[in-house]
Amino acid sequence: MKYICQVCGYVYDEASEACPFDQLPDSWQCPWCKAPKTQFKPEQAEAPAEEASDAADDAGADAGSGLAGGSGFAGDAAGADDAGDLKQLSPGQLAALCTNLARGCEKQYKEEESKLFAELAAYFTAAVPPAEDASVEALAKQLQDEISLYPGTRAAADIVRDRGAARALVWGEKVTRMLSSLVSRYLEEGEAMLADTEIWICTACGFIYIGETPPELCPVCKVPSWKFEKIEGRR
């Protein structure tokens, strides 16, 4: 039997390993991305044809409820079929949008424009109302909820063959699975988990890695290690 890491795609093939997957200790981690054992799925469960059609079924319902103003994004309450309302974004979303535009300008070597969009991002970040329940437990729950949004969102992209959106969703899900595992692990292990070790972030996709040095390639988006940034403590 083969087991696949849902974060980076690493294959644990029992045929070429000494230990059956079930007998690996719970503390065992993915050799590539350090995702926990719980992020591995047996290969069969990932049968592509079945998964795609299931996801497509979900999507019908999911995209539909979004349009009908079910829940979630700002502008819900207003006319559901008005395309303009779909673009009503919260301050937190506008902050991320400005970060995206700043990055877009940076890639085009437009430094001044990039700096100005970053300033707008900072303004919108400061305009976000403080979170009500700011506990690690609440964050863990929210990340779990987010993971459940991916199949429906992915199907909405696949139905109209939006390859760009599908790509962003693949990275987004993997990165979020890693965040979710790390936050859950912190809840169990506390500060001991991070004592005497560094936290690294891939500046291309947001993948988080715990270790002395960053991985040679990002396990999610495959950029080289110099694209990783160390997260500094309080100065």
Next chain:
Amino acid sequence: MEKYAVRNIRLCTKDCLCLFVCPTGATDTENSIIDVEKCIGCGACAEACPSKAISLVPTIYPIPPRKEDTVVAAMNRLSAKKADEEAVARKIAGATDKDGLYRLMKAVEKSIRLSNADVLRESGYLLPQGDEAVALLKDWLWNPPTPDFPKETAEKLAELMGINS
């Protein structure tokens, strides 16, 4: 398509072939930025550069295909969720005095921001010069979202991007 040369200083190995081949002396700058006033977009520097640090970019970018409303709606739901999570991580980081938790929450906050920026990029905001981004910028100029919105920043951007408000 009109183009001009740009240099990625991270890749430049100072072989200086660009200086030898540039017909207008646009590449001899100290700060790595090729002089756009002098560059004629001939591409000689990019071809000669042994470290592939120079590339040609267009003056005007092609407009990306429009996103379907169903995709935008689904992506926006995801994006709203990410924005809420980011606020939680930021608040925990701001309140804690534990070093591990502080770093983990900073990492989570940055990670969510990056991945949310990516989701929004694929919801119609791929190009800063695209219709959606330009419409948003115009809207901010006409109807600032709050009284303390930094209008001058948006005005400067509109001017640099050649947007008539």
